[in-house]
Amino acid sequence: MRTALTATATAALALALLTGCGGQSGKHDCASVADAVNGNVKDLRAAVAKGTGNPRDAATALRKLQLNLDQLTSGGNSSATSKAVADLSLAASNAKNSLDKGEPVDLRPVTTAAGALTSSCGKG
Numbered sequence: 839m840r841t842a843l844t845a846t847a848t849a850a851l852a853l854a855l856l857t858g859c860g861g862q863s864g865k866h867d868c869a870s871v872a873d874a875v876n877g878n879v880k881d882l883r884a885a886v887a888k889g890t891g892n893p894r895d896a897a898t899a900l901r902k903l904q905l906n907l908d909q910l911t912s913g914g915n916s917s918a919t920s921k922a923v924a925d926l927s928l929a930a931s932n933a934k935n936s937l938d939k940g941e942p943v944d945l946r947p948v949t950t951a952a953g954a955l956t957s958s959c960g961k962g
Contacts, residue, residue, distance in 0.1 A: 868959035926951035
């Protein structure tokens with residue numbers, strides 16, 4: 839009986855530790871993705887800069903940004919993170935549409951949503 843109680847207590851402790859680490863790992867992953875997204879936004883900003891704009895580099899930055907966002911769409915995120923991901927996906931899509939049409943790309947929605955993502959990933 840004592841062995842069964844010890845085994846149960848050990849299993850419960852292990853589960854609690856694993857669950858706690860999983861939460862931290864998810865938070866770390868979100869922060870890592872947010873950091874990568876900010877790098878993508880910086881690359882996008884450089885690619886569409888006046889006078890030095892490069893549509894191919896902008897398209898590459900948008901593709902990388904979406905790939906990074908896809909890492910956060912599997913669920914388990916806070917509602918603020920999920921909203922930031924959705925907003926950033928929409929802003930990136932709109933930027934891509936403008937780029938495809940040869941129109942000026944408005945980066946304000948992209949940078950605003952990227953800031954919201956960074957903020958939401960930093961929260962517990």
